[in-house]
Amino acid sequence: METVRMLSTLGLMGAMRSLASAFETATGIHVDADYAPTLALLKRLRAGEPADLVILTREGLDEMIGEGRVVADGAKDLARSYVGLAVRAGAAHPDIGSEAALRKTLLAARSIAYSRLGASGVYFAQLIVRMEIAAEINATATVVEQGFTAERLVTGEADLAVQQISELKQVEGIEVIGPIPHELQTPAVFSAGRIASAGHAAAADRLLRYLASPEVIPVLRQSGLEP
Template identity: 25%
Template sequence: MPSLNIFSGGAAQGLVGGLAAKFRESTGLEISGEFGAVGAMADKLRSGTPADILILTSALIATLTREGLVAGGSITDVGRVETALAVRDADPPVSAPDAASLRQAFLQADAIFVPDTKASTAGIHVAKVLQQLGIADEVANRLKIYPNGATAMRHMASSDALRPIGCTQATEIIATKGIRLSGVLPKGCDLATTYTAAITTNATHAREAQVLIDLLTANDHAPLRVQAGFLEPEK
Protein backbone atom coordinates (compact mmCIF):
# COMPACT_ATOMS: atom_id res chain seq x y z
CA MET A 1 0.00 0.00 0.00
CA PRO A 2 1.36 3.49 -0.83
CA SER A 3 2.15 5.71 2.11
CA LEU A 4 2.44 9.31 3.21
CA ASN A 5 6.03 9.98 4.23
CA ILE A 6 6.41 12.03 7.40
CA PHE A 7 9.36 13.62 9.18
CA SER A 8 8.30 14.64 12.67
CA GLY A 9 9.56 15.51 16.06
CA GLY A 10 8.98 12.69 18.52
CA ALA A 11 6.54 14.92 20.38
CA ALA A 12 3.85 14.28 17.76
CA GLN A 13 4.24 10.52 17.38
CA GLY A 14 1.45 9.57 19.76
CA LEU A 15 -1.01 12.03 18.22
CA VAL A 16 -0.24 10.93 14.66
CA GLY A 17 -0.59 7.30 15.68
CA GLY A 18 -3.98 8.02 17.20
CA LEU A 19 -5.22 9.43 13.89
CA ALA A 20 -3.58 6.91 11.55
CA ALA A 21 -6.71 4.77 11.12
CA LYS A 22 -8.91 7.78 10.27
CA PHE A 23 -6.27 8.99 7.82
CA ARG A 24 -6.15 5.58 6.14
CA GLU A 25 -9.94 5.53 5.85
CA SER A 26 -9.92 9.00 4.26
CA THR A 27 -7.02 8.53 1.83
CA GLY A 28 -6.19 4.85 1.43
CA LEU A 29 -2.62 5.62 2.49
CA GLU A 30 -0.58 4.40 5.42
CA ILE A 31 1.69 6.79 7.31
CA SER A 32 5.39 6.00 7.20
CA GLY A 33 8.56 7.93 7.89
CA GLU A 34 10.47 8.93 10.98
CA PHE A 35 9.90 10.52 14.37
CA GLY A 36 12.95 11.87 16.13
CA ALA A 37 15.02 14.88 17.10
CA VAL A 38 13.74 17.84 15.11
CA GLY A 39 17.23 18.91 14.03
CA ALA A 40 17.92 15.46 12.64
CA MET A 41 14.59 15.46 10.77
CA ALA A 42 15.36 18.85 9.21
CA ASP A 43 18.79 17.66 8.12
CA LYS A 44 17.27 14.60 6.45
CA LEU A 45 15.00 16.86 4.42
CA ARG A 46 17.91 19.14 3.52
CA SER A 47 19.92 16.14 2.35
CA GLY A 48 17.25 15.29 -0.19
CA THR A 49 15.51 12.45 1.62
CA PRO A 50 11.91 12.60 0.38
CA ALA A 51 9.07 13.58 2.69
CA ASP A 52 5.50 14.75 2.15
CA ILE A 53 4.75 16.35 5.51
CA LEU A 54 6.69 17.75 8.44
CA ILE A 55 5.72 18.25 12.08
CA LEU A 56 8.55 20.19 13.67
CA THR A 57 8.98 23.22 15.91
CA SER A 58 7.48 26.40 14.54
CA ALA A 59 10.91 28.05 14.49
CA LEU A 60 12.39 25.23 12.42
CA ILE A 61 9.44 25.21 10.00
CA ALA A 62 9.99 28.94 9.50
CA THR A 63 13.66 28.32 8.71
CA LEU A 64 12.86 25.53 6.24
CA THR A 65 10.29 27.79 4.59
CA ARG A 66 12.97 30.45 4.04
CA GLU A 67 15.18 27.71 2.58
CA GLY A 68 12.48 26.88 0.03
CA LEU A 69 11.76 23.40 1.42
CA VAL A 70 8.26 24.05 2.78
CA ALA A 71 5.09 25.20 1.03
CA GLY A 72 4.35 28.39 2.94
CA GLY A 73 0.58 28.26 2.49
CA SER A 74 0.37 24.89 4.23
CA ILE A 75 1.85 25.92 7.59
CA THR A 76 -0.51 25.13 10.50
CA ASP A 77 0.20 25.08 14.23
CA VAL A 78 -0.81 21.82 15.93
CA GLY A 79 -0.25 22.83 19.54
CA ARG A 80 2.23 23.49 22.35
CA VAL A 81 4.10 20.80 24.23
CA GLU A 82 5.71 21.31 27.63
CA THR A 83 9.02 19.81 28.69
CA ALA A 84 8.34 17.60 31.70
CA LEU A 85 9.65 15.07 34.20
CA ALA A 86 9.00 11.33 34.08
CA VAL A 87 9.23 8.49 36.59
CA ARG A 88 8.64 4.77 36.21
CA ASP A 89 5.15 3.55 37.05
CA ALA A 90 6.33 1.80 40.21
CA ASP A 91 8.42 4.71 41.49
CA PRO A 92 7.17 7.57 43.69
CA PRO A 93 6.37 10.84 41.89
CA VAL A 94 8.96 13.61 41.76
CA SER A 95 7.71 17.06 42.67
CA ALA A 96 9.60 20.09 41.38
CA PRO A 97 7.53 23.23 41.97
CA ASP A 98 10.60 25.47 41.86
CA ALA A 99 14.20 25.52 40.65
CA ALA A 100 15.61 24.42 43.99
CA SER A 101 13.46 21.28 44.12
CA LEU A 102 14.22 20.52 40.47
CA ARG A 103 17.93 20.77 41.25
CA GLN A 104 17.47 18.36 44.15
CA ALA A 105 15.49 15.93 42.00
CA PHE A 106 18.27 15.75 39.43
CA LEU A 107 20.93 15.37 42.12
CA GLN A 108 19.05 12.53 43.83
CA ALA A 109 18.61 10.56 40.61
CA ASP A 110 21.18 7.89 39.81
CA ALA A 111 20.25 7.99 36.10
CA ILE A 112 18.80 10.86 34.07
CA PHE A 113 17.20 9.81 30.77
CA VAL A 114 17.11 12.55 28.12
CA PRO A 115 16.95 12.96 24.34
CA ASP A 116 19.81 14.21 22.16
CA THR A 117 21.22 17.29 23.89
CA LYS A 118 22.38 18.83 20.61
CA ALA A 119 19.62 18.08 18.09
CA SER A 120 16.36 17.65 20.02
CA THR A 121 14.27 20.49 21.43
CA ALA A 122 13.89 18.96 24.89
CA GLY A 123 17.47 17.68 25.06
CA ILE A 124 18.93 21.08 24.25
CA HIS A 125 16.72 22.61 26.91
CA VAL A 126 17.65 20.01 29.55
CA ALA A 127 21.34 20.72 28.97
CA LYS A 128 20.63 24.43 29.39
CA VAL A 129 18.67 23.86 32.61
CA LEU A 130 21.42 21.71 34.13
CA GLN A 131 23.88 24.53 33.44
CA GLN A 132 21.42 27.06 34.86
CA LEU A 133 21.08 24.98 38.05
CA GLY A 134 24.86 24.72 38.35
CA ILE A 135 24.95 20.90 38.32
CA ALA A 136 25.86 20.04 34.70
CA ASP A 137 29.31 18.70 35.60
CA GLU A 138 28.08 16.92 38.72
CA VAL A 139 25.44 14.87 36.89
CA ALA A 140 27.23 14.45 33.56
CA ASN A 141 28.10 10.81 34.18
CA ARG A 142 24.47 10.04 35.08
CA LEU A 143 23.02 11.33 31.81
CA LYS A 144 21.60 8.60 29.59
CA ILE A 145 21.32 10.29 26.20
CA TYR A 146 19.33 8.76 23.33
CA PRO A 147 18.55 9.97 19.79
CA ASN A 148 15.05 11.11 20.78
CA GLY A 149 12.77 11.36 23.78
CA ALA A 150 10.65 8.32 22.92
CA THR A 151 13.73 6.09 22.86
CA ALA A 152 15.01 7.62 26.09
CA MET A 153 11.69 6.94 27.79
CA ARG A 154 11.53 3.31 26.60
CA HIS A 155 15.00 2.69 28.00
CA MET A 156 14.05 4.36 31.25
CA ALA A 157 10.98 2.12 31.56
CA SER A 158 13.19 -0.98 31.47
CA SER A 159 16.09 0.51 33.44
CA ASP A 160 17.51 -1.27 36.48
CA ALA A 161 18.59 2.04 38.01
CA LEU A 162 17.40 2.59 41.57
CA ARG A 163 16.25 6.21 41.25
CA PRO A 164 15.97 7.15 37.57
CA ILE A 165 14.29 10.27 36.29
CA GLY A 166 13.42 11.32 32.76
CA CYS A 167 13.11 14.73 31.17
CA THR A 168 11.65 15.24 27.72
CA GLN A 169 8.47 16.41 25.98
CA ALA A 170 5.27 15.61 27.89
CA THR A 171 3.77 13.94 24.82
CA GLU A 172 6.63 11.42 24.64
CA ILE A 173 6.22 10.59 28.33
CA ILE A 174 2.46 10.08 28.02
CA ALA A 175 2.89 7.80 24.99
CA THR A 176 5.38 5.43 26.67
CA LYS A 177 4.24 2.38 28.61
CA GLY A 178 5.88 1.84 31.97
CA ILE A 179 6.46 5.49 32.83
CA ARG A 180 4.27 8.38 33.85
CA LEU A 181 4.25 12.13 33.80
CA SER A 182 5.50 13.62 37.08
CA GLY A 183 4.89 17.29 36.38
CA VAL A 184 6.22 19.94 34.05
CA LEU A 185 9.37 21.93 34.70
CA PRO A 186 8.90 24.85 37.12
CA LYS A 187 8.73 28.49 36.13
CA GLY A 188 12.14 29.80 35.16
CA CYS A 189 13.19 26.35 33.95
CA ASP A 190 10.11 25.65 31.85
CA LEU A 191 9.70 25.35 28.11
CA ALA A 192 6.53 25.10 26.01
CA THR A 193 7.30 24.44 22.35
CA THR A 194 4.87 25.05 19.50
CA TYR A 195 4.80 22.23 16.97
CA THR A 196 3.75 23.07 13.44
CA ALA A 197 2.73 20.94 10.48
CA ALA A 198 3.61 21.81 6.89
CA ILE A 199 3.75 20.23 3.45
CA THR A 200 7.13 20.01 1.72
CA THR A 201 7.64 21.71 -1.63
CA ASN A 202 8.50 18.37 -3.27
CA ALA A 203 5.66 16.38 -1.71
CA THR A 204 4.44 13.40 -3.74
CA HIS A 205 1.18 13.27 -1.80
CA ALA A 206 0.45 16.92 -1.10
CA ARG A 207 -3.35 16.49 -1.08
CA GLU A 208 -3.17 13.62 1.39
CA ALA A 209 -0.70 15.59 3.52
CA GLN A 210 -3.31 18.33 3.84
CA VAL A 211 -5.85 15.72 4.94
CA LEU A 212 -3.54 14.72 7.79
CA ILE A 213 -3.00 18.35 8.77
CA ASP A 214 -6.77 18.86 8.85
CA LEU A 215 -7.16 15.79 11.08
CA LEU A 216 -4.38 16.89 13.42
CA THR A 217 -5.90 20.34 13.92
CA ALA A 218 -9.65 19.65 13.70
CA ASN A 219 -11.80 21.05 16.51
CA ASP A 220 -13.38 17.61 16.91
CA HIS A 221 -9.96 16.18 17.75
CA ALA A 222 -9.12 18.68 20.50
CA PRO A 223 -9.75 16.02 23.21
CA LEU A 224 -7.32 13.68 21.44
CA ARG A 225 -4.68 16.41 21.37
CA VAL A 226 -5.15 17.06 25.08
CA GLN A 227 -4.97 13.33 25.84
CA ALA A 228 -1.71 13.13 23.87
CA GLY A 229 -0.23 16.04 25.87
CA PHE A 230 -0.75 19.01 23.56
CA LEU A 231 -1.88 22.42 24.73
CA GLU A 232 -3.75 24.69 22.36
CA PRO A 233 -1.54 26.99 20.22
CA GLU A 234 -1.09 30.51 21.47
CA LYS A 235 -3.46 32.93 19.80
Protein backbone atom coordinates in the same frame (compact mmCIF):
# COMPACT_ATOMS: atom_id res chain seq x y z
CA MET B 1 -4.82 3.57 -2.21
CA GLU B 2 -3.04 6.92 -2.28
CA THR B 3 -0.25 7.31 0.28
CA VAL B 4 1.02 10.47 1.98
CA ARG B 5 4.61 10.30 3.22
CA MET B 6 4.93 12.17 6.52
CA LEU B 7 8.06 12.90 8.55
CA SER B 8 7.23 13.89 12.12
CA THR B 9 8.96 14.82 15.34
CA LEU B 10 8.67 12.19 18.09
CA GLY B 11 6.47 14.53 20.15
CA LEU B 12 3.46 13.82 17.89
CA MET B 13 3.96 10.06 17.64
CA GLY B 14 1.39 9.10 20.27
CA ALA B 15 -1.36 11.32 18.86
CA MET B 16 -0.58 10.47 15.22
CA ARG B 17 -1.05 6.74 15.71
CA SER B 18 -4.80 7.13 16.22
CA LEU B 19 -5.19 10.26 14.06
CA ALA B 20 -3.57 8.61 11.03
CA SER B 21 -5.96 5.65 11.15
CA ALA B 22 -8.99 7.96 11.61
CA PHE B 23 -7.83 10.03 8.61
CA GLU B 24 -7.34 6.90 6.50
CA THR B 25 -10.83 5.61 7.39
CA ALA B 26 -12.40 8.99 6.50
CA THR B 27 -10.50 9.69 3.27
CA GLY B 28 -9.04 6.42 1.97
CA ILE B 29 -5.59 8.07 2.04
CA HIS B 30 -2.87 6.04 3.80
CA VAL B 31 -0.35 7.88 6.00
CA ASP B 32 3.17 6.46 5.79
CA ALA B 33 4.75 8.07 8.88
CA ASP B 34 8.34 8.12 10.08
CA TYR B 35 9.26 9.64 13.47
CA ALA B 36 12.59 11.11 14.60
CA PRO B 37 13.88 14.12 16.57
CA THR B 38 13.58 17.47 14.76
CA LEU B 39 17.37 17.87 14.30
CA ALA B 40 17.59 14.43 12.68
CA LEU B 41 14.65 15.23 10.38
CA LEU B 42 16.20 18.56 9.30
CA LYS B 43 19.36 16.69 8.34
CA ARG B 44 17.37 14.12 6.32
CA LEU B 45 15.34 16.80 4.52
CA ARG B 46 18.49 18.72 3.64
CA ALA B 47 19.95 15.48 2.26
CA GLY B 48 16.98 15.34 -0.12
CA GLU B 49 14.81 12.64 1.48
CA PRO B 50 11.41 12.73 -0.27
CA ALA B 51 8.26 13.45 1.75
CA ASP B 52 4.88 15.15 1.35
CA LEU B 53 4.28 16.59 4.81
CA VAL B 54 6.54 17.41 7.73
CA ILE B 55 5.88 18.11 11.43
CA LEU B 56 8.74 19.87 13.23
CA THR B 57 9.28 22.36 16.01
CA ARG B 58 8.17 25.84 14.88
CA GLU B 59 11.84 26.91 14.65
CA GLY B 60 12.68 23.88 12.50
CA LEU B 61 9.71 24.46 10.20
CA ASP B 62 10.66 28.13 9.80
CA GLU B 63 14.18 27.05 8.74
CA MET B 64 12.71 24.71 6.11
CA ILE B 65 10.37 27.46 4.83
CA GLY B 66 13.35 29.84 4.67
CA GLU B 67 15.28 27.30 2.58
CA GLY B 68 12.32 26.84 0.24
CA ARG B 69 11.85 23.17 1.21
CA VAL B 70 8.44 23.73 2.83
CA VAL B 71 5.56 25.83 1.47
CA ALA B 72 4.85 28.80 3.78
CA ASP B 73 1.23 29.01 2.67
CA GLY B 74 -0.95 26.69 4.75
CA ALA B 75 1.72 25.90 7.39
CA LYS B 76 0.00 25.44 10.77
CA ASP B 77 0.91 25.33 14.46
CA LEU B 78 -0.65 22.11 15.78
CA ALA B 79 0.24 21.76 19.45
CA ARG B 80 2.26 23.05 22.37
CA SER B 81 4.34 20.69 24.46
CA TYR B 82 5.92 20.97 27.89
CA VAL B 83 9.00 19.14 29.15
CA GLY B 84 8.36 16.86 32.11
CA LEU B 85 9.97 14.25 34.32
CA ALA B 86 9.10 10.59 34.81
CA VAL B 87 10.02 7.73 37.14
CA ARG B 88 9.67 3.98 36.86
CA ALA B 89 6.13 2.78 37.67
CA GLY B 90 5.70 2.33 41.42
CA ALA B 91 8.65 4.56 42.36
CA ALA B 92 8.14 7.55 44.67
CA HIS B 93 7.28 10.83 42.93
CA PRO B 94 9.84 13.43 44.08
CA ASP B 95 8.91 17.10 44.43
CA ILE B 96 9.54 19.18 41.29
CA GLY B 97 7.02 21.93 42.04
CA SER B 98 9.51 24.79 42.42
CA GLU B 99 13.01 25.60 41.18
CA ALA B 100 14.52 24.78 44.60
CA ALA B 101 12.65 21.45 44.81
CA LEU B 102 13.60 20.58 41.22
CA ARG B 103 17.28 21.32 41.89
CA LYS B 104 17.24 19.07 44.98
CA THR B 105 15.47 16.25 43.07
CA LEU B 106 17.86 16.45 40.11
CA LEU B 107 20.96 16.41 42.33
CA ALA B 108 19.61 13.45 44.34
CA ALA B 109 19.04 11.29 41.25
CA ARG B 110 21.45 8.43 40.61
CA SER B 111 21.24 9.06 36.86
CA ILE B 112 19.01 11.23 34.69
CA ALA B 113 18.15 10.17 31.13
CA TYR B 114 17.83 12.97 28.58
CA SER B 115 18.12 13.15 24.82
CA ARG B 116 20.89 14.70 22.76
CA LEU B 117 18.98 15.51 19.54
CA GLY B 118 15.46 16.35 20.72
CA ALA B 119 14.16 19.82 21.64
CA SER B 120 13.71 18.63 25.25
CA GLY B 121 17.35 17.56 25.54
CA VAL B 122 18.66 20.84 24.15
CA TYR B 123 16.43 22.71 26.62
CA PHE B 124 17.43 20.51 29.60
CA ALA B 125 21.14 20.91 28.84
CA GLN B 126 20.67 24.70 28.94
CA LEU B 127 18.49 24.52 32.08
CA ILE B 128 21.09 22.69 34.18
CA VAL B 129 23.76 25.18 33.04
CA ARG B 130 21.46 28.02 34.13
CA MET B 131 20.85 26.26 37.49
CA GLU B 132 24.64 25.78 37.83
CA ILE B 133 24.37 22.00 38.32
CA ALA B 134 25.45 20.86 34.84
CA ALA B 135 28.78 19.32 35.92
CA GLU B 136 27.16 17.22 38.68
CA ILE B 137 24.21 16.07 36.51
CA ASN B 138 26.31 15.25 33.44
CA ALA B 139 28.82 13.25 35.48
CA THR B 140 26.19 10.51 35.93
CA ALA B 141 23.64 11.30 33.17
CA THR B 142 22.38 8.69 30.72
CA VAL B 143 22.42 10.60 27.42
CA VAL B 144 20.18 9.05 24.77
CA GLU B 145 21.13 9.76 21.13
CA GLN B 146 17.52 9.54 19.95
CA GLY B 147 14.32 7.81 20.95
CA PHE B 148 12.42 7.69 24.22
CA THR B 149 14.40 8.55 27.36
CA ALA B 150 11.85 6.84 29.64
CA GLU B 151 12.92 3.44 28.26
CA ARG B 152 16.05 3.90 30.41
CA LEU B 153 13.83 3.89 33.52
CA VAL B 154 12.42 0.48 32.61
CA THR B 155 15.91 -0.98 32.07
CA GLY B 156 17.08 0.54 35.37
CA GLU B 157 19.86 2.64 33.75
CA ALA B 158 18.31 5.87 35.09
CA ASP B 159 15.89 6.81 37.86
CA LEU B 160 14.63 10.06 36.30
CA ALA B 161 13.81 10.69 32.62
CA VAL B 162 13.40 14.10 31.01
CA GLN B 163 11.51 14.63 27.73
CA GLN B 164 8.39 16.21 26.25
CA ILE B 165 5.45 14.85 28.31
CA SER B 166 3.89 13.52 25.07
CA GLU B 167 7.07 11.46 24.49
CA LEU B 168 7.35 10.19 28.06
CA LYS B 169 3.76 8.91 27.78
CA GLN B 170 4.78 6.63 24.87
CA VAL B 171 6.61 4.25 27.22
CA GLU B 172 4.91 1.47 29.24
CA GLY B 173 5.98 0.87 32.83
CA ILE B 174 6.69 4.47 33.80
CA GLU B 175 4.80 7.30 35.51
CA VAL B 176 4.96 10.97 34.57
CA ILE B 177 5.59 13.09 37.70
CA GLY B 178 4.58 16.29 35.94
CA PRO B 179 6.02 19.23 34.01
CA ILE B 180 9.14 21.15 34.98
CA PRO B 181 7.78 24.38 36.58
CA HIS B 182 6.27 26.46 33.77
CA GLU B 183 8.24 29.60 34.73
CA LEU B 184 11.44 27.68 33.92
CA GLN B 185 10.43 26.58 30.43
CA THR B 186 9.31 27.85 27.06
CA PRO B 187 6.98 25.26 25.58
CA ALA B 188 7.92 23.70 22.25
CA VAL B 189 5.42 24.41 19.48
CA PHE B 190 5.00 21.64 16.90
CA SER B 191 4.05 22.86 13.44
CA ALA B 192 3.23 21.19 10.12
CA GLY B 193 3.82 22.19 6.51
CA ARG B 194 3.69 20.69 3.04
CA ILE B 195 6.98 19.86 1.34
CA ALA B 196 7.52 22.07 -1.74
CA SER B 197 8.42 19.05 -3.89
CA ALA B 198 5.54 16.88 -2.57
CA GLY B 199 4.42 14.19 -5.00
CA HIS B 200 1.00 14.05 -3.31
CA ALA B 201 0.35 17.73 -2.66
CA ALA B 202 -3.47 17.63 -2.53
CA ALA B 203 -3.50 14.67 -0.13
CA ALA B 204 -0.83 16.35 2.03
CA ASP B 205 -2.93 19.53 2.20
CA ARG B 206 -5.96 17.48 3.21
CA LEU B 207 -4.01 15.78 6.02
CA LEU B 208 -2.67 19.16 7.16
CA ARG B 209 -6.20 20.64 7.36
CA TYR B 210 -7.35 17.61 9.35
CA LEU B 211 -4.46 17.86 11.86
CA ALA B 212 -5.24 21.55 12.43
CA SER B 213 -9.00 20.95 12.89
CA PRO B 214 -10.90 21.12 16.22
CA GLU B 215 -11.85 17.42 16.03
CA VAL B 216 -8.29 16.29 16.81
CA ILE B 217 -8.04 18.33 20.05
CA PRO B 218 -9.16 15.53 22.45
CA VAL B 219 -6.55 13.16 20.97
CA LEU B 220 -3.78 15.79 21.35
CA ARG B 221 -4.75 16.39 25.00
CA GLN B 222 -4.84 12.69 25.78
CA SER B 223 -1.31 12.26 24.42
CA GLY B 224 0.06 14.99 26.72
CA LEU B 225 -0.03 17.92 24.28
CA GLU B 226 -1.82 21.29 24.55
CA PRO B 227 -3.72 22.23 21.36
